[in-house]
Each structure stands twice: as structure tokens, then as C-alpha cells.
Amino acid sequence: MDAILVTGGAGFVGLNLVEALLRRGDHVVVFGREATLPNPAPALFARLPGRLETIQGDVQDQAALRDLFRARRIGAVFPFAAITAGPAREAADPALVIDVNLKGVLATLAAARDAGTVRRVVLPSSAAVYGESAYAHPVLDEVTTPPAPITLYGVTKYAVERAGLRLAGAWGLDAVAARIGATFGPWERDTGLRDTLSLHLTLAEAAQRGEAVVIPAAPPAYDWVYVRDLVAGLLALLDAPDPPHRVVNLASGTDWAPHYPACLDALARAFPGFRWRHAAPGEAPSIAWNETRPRGVMANARAADFGWRPAFAPAAAVKDYAGWLLAKRDARLG
Numbered sequence: 001m002d003a004i005l006v007t008g009g010a011g012f013v014g015l016n017l018v019e020a021l022l023r024r025g026d027h028v029v030v031f032g033r034e035a036t037l038p039n040p041a042p043a044l045f046a047r048l049p050g051r052l053e054t055i056q057g058d059v060q061d062q063a064a065l066r067d068l069f070r071a072r073r074i075g076a077v078f079p080f081a082a083i084t085a086g087p088a089r090e091a092a093d094p095a096l097v098i099d100v101n102l103k104g105v106l107a108t109l110a111a112a113r114d115a116g117t118v119r120r121v122v123l124p125s126s127a128a129v130y131g132e133s134a135y136a137h138p139v140l141d142e143v144t145t146p147p148a149p150i151t152l153y154g155v156t157k158y159a160v161e162r163a164g165l166r167l168a169g170a171w172g173l174d175a176v177a178a179r180i181g182a183t184f185g186p187w188e189r190d191t192g193l194r195d196t197l198s199l200h201l202t203l204a205e206a207a208q209r210g211e212a213v214v215i216p217a218a219p220p221a222y223d224w225v226y227v228r229d230l231v232a233g234l235l236a237l238l239d240a241p242d243p244p245h246r247v248v249n250l251a252s253g254t255d256w257a258p259h260y261p262a263c264l265d266a267l268a269r270a271f272p273g274f275r276w277r278h279a280a281p282g283e284a285p286s287i288a289w290n291e292t293r294p295r296g297v298m299a300n301a302r303a304a305d306f307g308w309r310p311a312f313a314p315a316a317a318v319k320d321y322a323g324w325l326l327a328k329r330d331a332r333l334g
């Protein structure tokens with residue numbers, strides 16, 4: 001069986017993807033900065049039907065990528081290693097962000113081209129490509145909404161999409177770019193390379209500490225996608241025999257703002273010490289909210305053409321996440 005390469009596979013999205021691939025029996029090769037996966041992933045994943053190899057390396061190292069492809073037959077690639085740089089990091093080291101996020105993906109594609117065995121590449125783009133447009137359009141559509149990335153991270157994601165699809169075409173690779181919406185859920189942690197973690201992680205940590213939180217009186221519109229849904233979408237892009245589109249939003253297409261009360265109630269049911277309330281007039285929220293301006297929601301008609309639609313409504317997603325956190329705490333995972 002050909003292996004599936006996931007670069008950055010020890011990161012948040014990567015771990016969820018690797019877990020889903022192993023669950024269905026795939027041979028998965030993780031390539032990334034970490035020597036091992038974080039606990040409890042190694043023990044948990046060892047019980048799944050698929051086969052896992054973990055290789056430590058840097059996507060800027062073309063020789064290491066070449067060796068990797070020479071040593072095993074790779075049939076599909078998720079070049080997901082990235083630095084999700086915030087303002088301080090992009091200002092301090094812009095070249096590194098470009099080297100990893102863009103050149104690292106292109107180096108992985110070049111190694112895939114040379115191997116000649118790769119049937120599908122799923123490129124990691126992001127909602128960040130919409131940038132300023134996200135505040136000007138109620139629905140963010142892959143074709144009609146102009147990309148206007150703000151951050152250097154968003155610029156590299158748009159470049160990955162355009163350069164990745166362009167070179168994949170020139171190099172005989174079959175690629176699809178996933179514009180991944182803001183995600184949350186199991187395995188999210190601080191890898192030291194993602195400067196803004198999800199709001200849901202912040203809330204879940206407060207819930208686990210049994211704190212009381214004050215949320216904004218009127219949170220702005222925001223589209224989250226639960227990572228288990230996201231991964232199902234990524235697998236749909238991997239498996240599509242004849243992709244109907246080459247750039248695809250993977251997002252819930254739902255404004256979560258009206259759903260925060262039900263989500264927070266779900267957290268409170270799982271962690272009984274946790275309490276929440278809306279801010280009173282003039283009162284500041286007790287936690288940093290991830291956004292102050294309302295954003296459009298991402299269209300998901302193109303993803304539906306791949307047979308994918310999100311399975312989790314907002315509160316159901318948070319309930320599932322809370323169940324995972326409890327199982328992890330009690331070492332009941334798997």
C-alpha cells in the first residue's frame with residue numbers, strides 16, 4: 001500500500017488527520033520538527049489499524065525530503081508544516097515564514113514530482129487568504145470573493161495555493177487546495193509555531209480550571225469548523241477520483257456568534273465548576289476574544305460537490321470536544 005505523507009503531522013490539524021488516516025488503515029508517514037508525537041498520541045495511535053512512521057526533519061531540507069521519498073513509496077501528500085505567525089513573529093523573521101510556508105511546500109512538491117508515485121496532493125490554504133475581504137463580504141466564495149490577505153501568513157497561504165497549483169500542473173501532480181477555516185478541537189496545543197490558538201481552546205482551558213468567564217455582550221460573526229469535520233473534508237479531497245474544483249473552502253459556513261451560549265452551556269455540563277455570562281454594558285470580557293469585527297461566513301457549496309458537509313452543529317461540536325478532553329484527562333482515549 002502506498003504511504004500518505006503528512007508534513008507537520010505532529011501539529012494540531014496534522015494529528016487529527018493522522019489519526020483519521022490510521023483509523024481507516026492507511027500507512028502514514030509523519031515528517032516534522034518533532035522527534036515523536038505528543039502524548040497520548042503514540043500509545044493511542046498504536047492501537048489503530050494503520051501503520052505509522054515518524055521522521056524528524058525540516059521541510060526546508062530538500063535532501064531530507066528527497067531521501068524520504070526514495071526510502072518509501074508515497075502515494076499522497078499533505079504538505080501541512082507551517083508557521084502561523086502573528087504580528088511580532090512576522091516582523092522579526094519574515095524570511096522564515098516564507099521559507100517554511102511557501103518554499104517548504106514547493107520543496108515537498110518537487111520531491112513528490114521526482115518520486116513519480118504521488119497521485120494526490122492536498123495543499124494547505126486558509127481562510128486567511130480572504131483577509132480584508134472577510135470584513136466586506138457576508139459570504140466568502142472561492143470564485144467571486146477577491147483574496148486580500150493581511151498577514152504575511154495569509155500571503156504565504158495564498159502563494160501556496162497559486163504557486164502550488166501552478167507547479168503541480170507543470171510537474172504532473174494532481175493537487176487540490178483546501179482553504180481551511182478557523183478550526184478547534186482535539187489535539188490542539190501550543191506547538192510554539194502558532195501564535196494565536198483558538199478561542200475554543202482558551203474557553204476549554206478556563207472550563208477545566210473551573211473558572212468563571214465573561215464573554216462579549218455581542219460577539220462578532222465568526223465561522224468555526226470543528227476539526228473532526230475539517231478532517232472528513234480533507235479526506236474527501238484526498239479521495240475524490242476526479243476533483244470537481246481545485247480550490248475549496250472547508251468551513252462550517254455558519255456564523256457561530258448566536259451559538260456561543262449553547263456551546264458554553266455544553267462546556268459547563270462537562271466541567272461543572274465552569275460558569276459564563278455576557279458582559280454587562282461597559283464591562284470588558286474576561287478573556288481575549290479572537291475577533292472584534294464581524295466576518296463573512298465561508299461558502300461550502302464547492303465542498304459539497306466533493307460529497308462533504310459538516311456533521312457537527314456548534315453545540316454538538318463543543319460537547320464532543322469536551323468529551324475528548326475528559327477522556328484525555330482520565331486517560332480513557334481510544
Ligand SMILES: NC(=O)c1ccc[n+]([C@@H]2O[C@H](COP(=O)([O-])OP(=O)(O)OC[C@H]3O[C@@H](n4cnc5c(N)ncnc54)[C@H](O)[C@@H]3O)[C@@H](O)[C@H]2O)c1
Pocket residue numbers: 007008009010011012013014031032033034057058059060079080081082083084100104124125126127157179180181182183184189191192193194
Ligand atoms: N489551525 C487552523 O485553524 C488552520 C486554519 C487554516 C489553515 N491551517 C493550516 O493547517 C496546517 C497545520 O496547521 P496547525 O494549525 O496544525 O499548526 P500547528 O502549529 O499545530 O502545526 C504545525 C506543524 O508544522 C511543523 N513545522 C513547522 N515548521 C516546520 C519545518 N520547518 N519543518 C518541519 N515541520 C515544521 C510544526 O512542528 C508542527 O508540528 C498549516 O499549513 C496551516 O496553515 C490551519
